[in-house]
Amino acid sequence: MRKYPFYLFVIIGLLVLLIFFVVYPLRGKREEDIYRGKAEAMVAEQIQARGVKDEKVLQAMGKVPRHRFVPENLIPHAYEDNPLPIGFGQTISQPYIVALMTELLNPEGSDRVLEVGTGSAYQAAVLSEIVDEVYTIEIFEELGTSAKERLEDLGYDNVKVKIADGYYGWPEYAPFDAIIVTCAASHIPPPLIQQLSEGGKMCIPVGSVFWAQNLMLVEKKNGKIVSRNILPVRFVPMLGEH
Amino acid sequence: MNIFLSLFFISLSLLSYEILLMRIFSITSWSHFAYMAISIALLGFGASGSFIALFRKKLRRRFYSLFTLFSFLFSISLYFSLVLSQRIPFDPFLIVWFKEQYLYLLGYYLVLFIPFFLGASCIGISFIRFAGKIHKVYFYNLLGSGAGALAAVLLMYILSPTHLLLTIAALAFLASVISALSLSKRSLQLLILASFFIMFVFFLYPPRLQISQYKALMTSLHLPGARVLSQSSSPLGVIHVLESPAIRYAPGLSLNFHGELPPQLALFIDADSMCAITNFGGDLKNLRYLDYRSAALAYHLLENPRVLILGSGGGSEILTALYHRAPSVKAVEINPQIVDLVREKYGEFSNHIYSRPEVSVKVAEGRGFIQASSEKYDLIQIALLDSFAASSAGVYALSESYIYTLEAMKEYLGHLSSEGILSITRWLRMPPRDGIKLFATAVEALQKLGVDDPSSHLIFIRSWATSTLLIKSSSFTPSQIEKLIEFSEERLFDVIWYSGIKPGEVNRYNILEKPHYYEASSRILSPNRDSFYRDYLFDIVPATDNSPYFFHFFRLRSLPHLLKTMGAEWVPFMEWGYIILLATLVQAVGVSIFLIILPLFFLKGRGARGSRARVFIYFLSLGLAYMFMEISFIQKFTLFLSYPIYAAAVTIAGFLFFSGWGSYLSGRFSLASSFKVAVAVGAIIMVTLVYLFSIDHIFSFFISFPDSIKILISLLLIAPLALFMGMPFPLGLTTVSSENPPLVPWAWGINGCASVVSPVLATVLAISFGFNVVVSCALLFYLLAALSLIPQQRTSFRT
Structure with missing residues (x-):
């Protein structure tokens, strides 16, 4: 059997170490860079271009790794301009809708926000980049459990997840400065309106799971409730008017 | 004879299967996509024409064994096409x-296409094998299809969709066994054995x-804690009752x-479409939430009203009436199974609302009920029963609804007491x-009833x-306006319209970006x-009975404006139904052109260009005309027979049955085919014109008669028309068969393609111009078919 010189083994060993410690992490880094690039493009082309201006929201949308919140087979589509299915008949909303709903709530750093319908927890993660406390409730156990794990993995430690019927809100932590409901319902649960603080805002999509026909922004001012119907797109009712 | 009987069962299975597929896809998916998938799959009829044209001689030579083989494969494909379609992850x-x-959609088309292709091939090769008995082949084909339409609807009451599929497959196996009687004894035994074995496996593993x-x-x-408590099935839908x-x-519900x-x-x-059965524990106070919906407004403007509810469903509107102490409540519900569930199975849970002394329930379609009734009511309430998700995506765009038409509105107003409200x-x-369309319909209905200024007869809130x-026949009073304002303010509802409203009140x-509803209401007035x-x-022009x-x-x-202002993704989500309709039309026309042109390459030299052109015009016109007529009359009878599903079953079965006899009779008289076609077309035109002017009067005379009499009247009306409509196709095909046999499968294919394109085209035309235009087009096509035969005296379909 032919003998190989010792230094050959050393060189191969060093090369393996180099690949393991330098090239491999760089590869991961490059992957992260690719997703960061995609997130930046998403913010510029889908969100800013449609008129979302709040810097905090734009930054949060650029920072949260959306690809970590979608099913594995849909990772290549994570930053595309559409909602994605996450199972149980639920979806992760289109990035623009997430940004718009967040902007409508006008969240401040010290705010306490309640989310009803955690889903994949993407909306909760975006909120947690902006406010101190996020409380999120998911009714479907499987979704709630995986959302909880995902948030822990990603280090979002200012989000509390509860698996329960969101209809009754989370009275222990009420009132909330903002409430975001991410699932369409036949009516707005009265307990949620009660748990909204004075001056607080609540945002709810109206429509099917795939497409918010419009958004409802409910505000409590001087104990009175006023709601706004917000169309995510420009509506010009008459032909010929621009 | 065996083959004809077999043909009868194949035709029966084919049509039952088509109806069953529509039903199944309405359950598993959304009906508008089912419409597209099944329409395209039906092009199997057109494709069978091309296939037979290519292999005509071989198919003719080995007819009996191939017929048996196709019918056997057809039976198997019924099961597998459904099983496979359920595995395609199309959403x-x-x-x-x-x-x-x-790609998944294409997969859908392909798996659904196979049974239609195989079944249609059985019929198609029968036409070339029994060239001298085409009228008889067509007779059994139509008779079987008619029986299939009726059987599918009736069996849906006793069988679940999957069991109905197995029954249809069993009938198809029966067809192949009957056809095998013409083969050797060994083949017959083998086929019977195989059929039993396969059916046994199908029953063991139902789809x-x-x-x-x-x-x-x-x-x-x-x-x-979700649990399905019960599941029941009927032609009107599968009902699940769920507890959680x-x-x-x-x-x-009001935010207040x-x-x-x-x-x-x-x-x-x-x-999908959801409604609720409510357990209020017998204490009406628990129903206060119902008073915090916009639908409760009328109860605040009336005292002790006698109420009629159209579409009572799970009973929410009945409960609202009871909450407001209405002394009498008549509830009309189209689906008898819902009434049974609420009254019997969940009677205790619903606190027996359907059995209360002040409540009477009638199983009927709303419009039909009111047309047949002479009673007056203080309040007619039309409930909200369709699902919001489906409604918001425009899924219902292709559904005809006689509840919201201009004529319906006039009918409702005619059934109100002097101070009554709709x-x-x-x-x-x-x-x-x-x-907005509803408001426009109300304004025009009031004007047609002689109200010069409808503005004071309307109240509109959101x-x-x-x-x-x-809507009120008389003006709303100042005290009613006061109550309206009070009701709306307390519940945070926006008033859109009352006579005298000021822009500052809306x-x-x-808050909408602009007061769109108020502006639209003002413009309509x-x-x-x-x-x-x-x-x-x-399109907010009021719907009419002619275009419902x-x-x-x-x-x-x-479209350009919508795309420019709202973006490409928005449009389909708003108006799925119509977009699907157009997509179906484009695909069906495209595939049809391909299927019609393809055989021409193999038919070179088989007839002069002129004779081929005449065959093309004749069979295309007939295919379009027949379906245009059938679809238009289904619409007319829907209004008369009240239940859309029965109207469709009676009309389709009636048309096919009597057309079958027309086909049979057409072969009985030894006159020139062109003469017989001319007589038949003349008769079709005459009968149709008489109907166009008289049918409404006939319907209004019999409208309050029992259902059985109405079905009989319908069949009597359909009989003469359908009888003549069944003649031109076999007459034309007989002529082609005797003069230029290679063109027979091509003609069959053309007719098949036209039969697929025509329902889609008829819907497009009916939406834009109304059904009277569709009927007129049908008559023109019949005329065109008859005219295309004129040169026959010189050159005929011959080379």
């Missing part, structure tokens, strides 16, 4: 974003329906409601369209999710209404 909503969904995860039932099944503490249904909802059970129709609630869709329109609680209709982004598409809003000329 209509994902098609906008994921291109692979187009399982995969309901889309995005349908409301499937989402609700994941709710905590998280079920709470109160569409458009503070309180709890009583326990409810969810009732889903075809796994109350209609709809979902609030954005951008606005339903509510919650954040619903709009409610009140758009206060659920102004003299320049027509220009508003013309310029509005959506209330849910159709899409305007092709608005």
Whole structure:
């Protein structure tokens, strides 16, 4: 059997170490860079271009790794301009809708926000980049459990997840400065309106799971409730008017 | 004889299967996609023509064995095409974003296409084998199809969709066994054995329906403690009753409601449209939430009204009436199974609302009921029963609805007492369209009833999710206006219209970017209404009985504007139905052209160009004309027979049955074919013209007669027309067969393609111009078919 010189083994060993410690992490880094690039493009082309201006929201949308919140087979589509299915008949909303709903709530750093319908927890993660406390409730156990794990993995430690019927809100932590409901319902649960603080805002999509026909922004001012119907797109009712 | 009987069963299975597929896809997916998939699959008829044209001689030579083989494969394919279709992960909503969904859709077309192709091939090769008995082949084909239409609807009452499939497959096996009687004894024995074995396996492994995860039932099944309590099936839909503490249904509930909802059970129709059965514990105070919906307004303007509810469903509107102490409540519900469930199985849970002394229930279709009734009511309430998700995506655009037409509105107003109110609630869709079309319908109906200034006869409000329109034959009084304002303020509902409303009073609680509803209402009441209709982004011209598409809003000329202002993804989600219709038309025409042109390359030298052109015109015209007539008359009879599903079954079965006899008779007289066609077409035109002018009078005379009499009258009316309509096809095919046999399968294929394109085209025409135009087009096509035979005296279909 032919003998190989010792230094050959050393060189191969060093090369393996180099690949393991330098090239491999760089590869991961490059992957992260690719997703960061995609997130930046998403913010510029889908969100800013449609008129979302709040810097905090734009930054949060650029920072949260959306690809970590979608099913594995849909990772290549994570930053595309559409909602994605996450199972149980639920979806992760289109990035623009997430940004718009967040902007409508006008969240401040010290705010306490309640989310009803955690889903994949993407909306909760975006909120947690902006406010101190996020409380999120998911009714479907499987979704709630995986959302909880995902948030822990990603280090979002200012989000509390509860698996329960969101209809009754989370009275222990009420009132909330903002409430975001991410699932369409036949009516707005009265307990949620009660748990909204004075001056607080609540945002709810109206429509099917795939497409918010419009958004409802409910505000409590001087104990009175006023709601706004917000169309995510420009509506010009008459032909010929621009 | 064996083959003809076999043909009867194959035709029966084919039509039953088509109806069953529509039913199954309405449950598992959404009906508009089912419409497209099945329409395209039906091109199997056209494809069979091309196939037979290519292999005509071989097929003719080995007819009996091939017929048996095709019918046997057809039986097997019925099962497998459904099983495979349920495994294709096609999801209509994902098609906008994921291109692979187009591949899945193609997969759908292919698996559904196979049984239609095989079944149609059996019929097609019979035409070339029995060239001298075409009228007889067609007779058994039509008779079988007629029986299939009737059998499918009737069997849906006793069999679940999967069991119905197995029954249809068994009948198809029977067809292949009957045809095998003409083969050797050994082949027959083998076939019987194989059929039994395969049916046994089918029964052991019945297909399982995969309901889309995005349908409301499937989402609700994941709710905590969710349990399906019962499931029942009928031609009107599959009903699931679901229990879960998280079920709470109160569409458009006021944001100012503070309180709890009583326990409810969810009732889903075809796994989607949901309504609730409410357990109020016998104490009407628990129903206060119902008074916080816009639909409750009329009760605040009337005292102790006698109420008629059209579409009572799970009973929410009955409960609202009871909450307001209405002394008498008549509830009309189209689906007898819902009434049974609420009254019997969940009688205790619903606190026996359907059995209370002040409540009487009638199983009927709303419009039909009111047409046949002479009673007057203080309040007619039209409930909100369709699902919001489906409604907001424009899924109902292709559904005819005689509830919201101009004529219906006049009928309702005619059944109101002097101070009575008609109350209609709809979902609030954005951008606005339903509510505005309804308001326009009310204004025009009032004007047609002689009200010069309808503005004081209307009250229009909206919650954040619903709009409610009140219409009165007389003007609303100042005290009623006061109560309206009080009711709306307390519930944070926006008043859109009452006579004397000021711009400052609108758009206060659920604020829209602009007061779109108020502006639209003002424009509709102004003299320049027509220009508003013309310029509005959506089609908001009132629906009529002649074009009963209330849910159709899409305007092709608005498309560039919509795309420019709203973006490409928005449009399909708003108006799926119409887009699917157009997509189906384009695909069907494209594939048809291919299927019609393809055989021509193999038919070179088989007849002069002129004779081929005549065959083409003749059979294309007949295919279009027959279906145009049938579809238009289904619409006319729907209004008369009240139940759309029965109307369709009676009309289709009637048309096919009598056309079958027409075909049979056409072969009995030894006259020139062209003469017989001319007589038949002349008779069709005459009978149709008589009907166009008299049928409404006949219907109004018999409208209040029992259903059995109405069905009999319908069949008597259909008989003469269908009899003559059954003649031109076999007569033409007989002529082609004797003069230029290679063109027979081509003619069959052309007719098959036309029969697929025509229902889609008829719907497009009916939406734009109404059914009278569709009927007129049918007559023109018949005329064109007859005219295409004129040169026959010189050159005929011959070379």
